[in-house]
Amino acid sequence: MERTRDILWADVESIYAAILEHPFVTGLTDGSLPRPAFRHYIVQDAHYLRGYAKALAACAAKAPDENATMMFAEHAAGAIAAERDLHASLMADLGGSPDDEPVTPTTRAYVSYLMATVLGGSYAEAVGAVLPCYWIYARVGEALLAAGSPDPLYQRWIAMYGGEEFQAVVDAVLELTDRLGASASPAEWALMREHVVVTARYEWMFWDAGWRREAWPV
Numbered sequence: 001m002e003r004t005r006d007i008l009w010a011d012v013e014s015i016y017a018a019i020l021e022h023p024f025v026t027g028l029t030d031g032s033l034p035r036p037a038f039r040h041y042i043v044q045d046a047h048y049l050r051g052y053a054k055a056l057a058a059c060a061a062k063a064p065d066e067n068a069t070m071m072f073a074e075h076a077a078g079a080i081a082a083e084r085d086l087h088a089s090l091m092a093d094l095g096g097s098p099d100d101e102p103v104t105p106t107t108r109a110y111v112s113y114l115m116a117t118v119l120g121g122s123y124a125e126a127v128g129a130v131l132p133c134y135w136i137y138a139r140v141g142e143a144l145l146a147a148g149s150p151d152p153l154y155q156r157w158i159a160m161y162g163g164e165e166f167q168a169v170v171d172a173v174l175e176l177t178d179r180l181g182a183s184a185s186p187a188e189w190a191l192m193r194e195h196v197v198v199t200a201r202y203e204w205m206f207w208d209a210g211w212r213r214e215a216w217p218v
Contacts (some may be wrong), residue, residue, distance in 0.1 A: 003178050003181075004177055004178045004179075004180065004181025004182060005178055005181075007193070008128075008131070008177070008181070008192075008193065008196050009135075010207075011193055011196060011197050012132065012136075012196060012197060012200040013201075014135075015197070015200045015201060015203070015204055016136060016139060016140075016200070018204055019136065019140060019203060019204050019207060020140065020143060020212065021078055022204065023207060024037065024041070024207045024208070024209055024210055025140065025144070025207060026157055026210040027211075028144060028149055028151075028154045028157070028158065029144055029147040029148065029149050029154075029158075029191060030149075030150075031053070031149060031154065033088040033151075033154065035094070035200065036213060037210055037211055037213055038094070038153070039094040039095075039096075040210050040213045040214070041098075041206075041207070041209075041210030042046040042086060042090050042091065042094060042098075042157075043091075043096075043098045043101050043148055044103070044104055044106075044107045044210065045083075045086060045205070045206075046077055046086055046091075046098035047098055047103045047107050047111075048107050048110065048111060048206070049080070049082055049083035049086070050079075050080070050083055051107075051110075051114065051115065052111070052113030052114065052130070052133060053077075053078050053079035053083070054076070054082045054115065054127070055078060055114040055115060055118045055126075055130050056072050056073075056075045056076035056109075057072070057076040057114050058115070058118040058119055058126060059068075059071065059072040059118060059123070059126045059127060059130060060072035060076060061125040062118070062122075062126055065124065067148070069174075070074075071172060071176070075152060075169065075173075078169075081158075085112065089131060089156070090153065090156070090157065093153055094153075102216070104200065104209060104214045104215060104216065105209075105214060106202070106206055106208075106209040106214055107181055107206070107209070108203050109202070110202040110205070110206060113129070113199065113202065113211060114129055114130065114199065117129040118130065121127050121191065121195075122188055122191075123180070124181075124184050124188050124189075124191075124192050125178045125191050125192055125195055126187070126217030127173075127176065127177060127180055127192070128191070128192035128193070128194075128195035128196045128199075129195040129198075129199050130178075131174075131177060131196055131199070132171065132198070132199040132200040132202075132203055133199065133203065134169070134170045134173050135163050135173075135174070135188055136200060136203045137166070137170075137203075138161065138166055138167050138170040140161065141158060141160070141162035141163070141166065142162050142167070144158045144161075144162055145159065145162030145163075145218045146162075161202045168192070180192070187189050208212045
């Protein structure tokens with residue numbers, strides 16, 4: 001019997017491939033990414049992680065068992081810690097503070113979609129919505145770690161997401177996802193798949209927004 005994760009990955013594999021081919025991502029490994037584009041991305045990632053932490057906390061509240069509640073609560077705290085670490089380490093080199101800059105359209109839309117889904121949907125829907133951020137970052141981090149970067153700042157960022165510690169976090173969420181998918185009703189399973197695809201697309205859009213240094217048009 002095919003695992004939930006295998007079906008879900010097949011749904012988003014083309015999106016993942018598009019992310020790996022995006023000039024922002026290829027620019028990390030060949031060192032050609034302009035530093036202002038990376039800074040824009042890091043600022044927005046700090047804003048995003050604050051929202052993502054709240055989405056994970058909502059998953060913890062919806063979880064039907066103590067182990068899942070504890071796992072998502074720990075991950076929510078970890079997202080806040082990551083945001084602070086990004087601010088303290090990378091922003092020290094890039095200059096300025098995320099608090100001095102606005103949340104841009106893609107970041108706002110992505111976080112809003114996450115919160116609407118995790119608060120208004122079922123537990124399975126909530127897990128489906130938050131899953132791509134875990135999963136795609138782990139897969140991208142793995143690919144980038146293998147390639148490396150001549151830029152020490154980019155290499156430091158790559159090491160954060162390509163390491164075994166982060167992969168272990170993702171593996172735990174994937175095991176939970178497998179169980180959820182196996183027990184979901186047909187309607188819930190369809191919604192779960194839909195949310196995974198939508199937030200995977202938002203992942204591509206987030207990289208692209210960094211590349212374009214997206215701003216509000218008016």
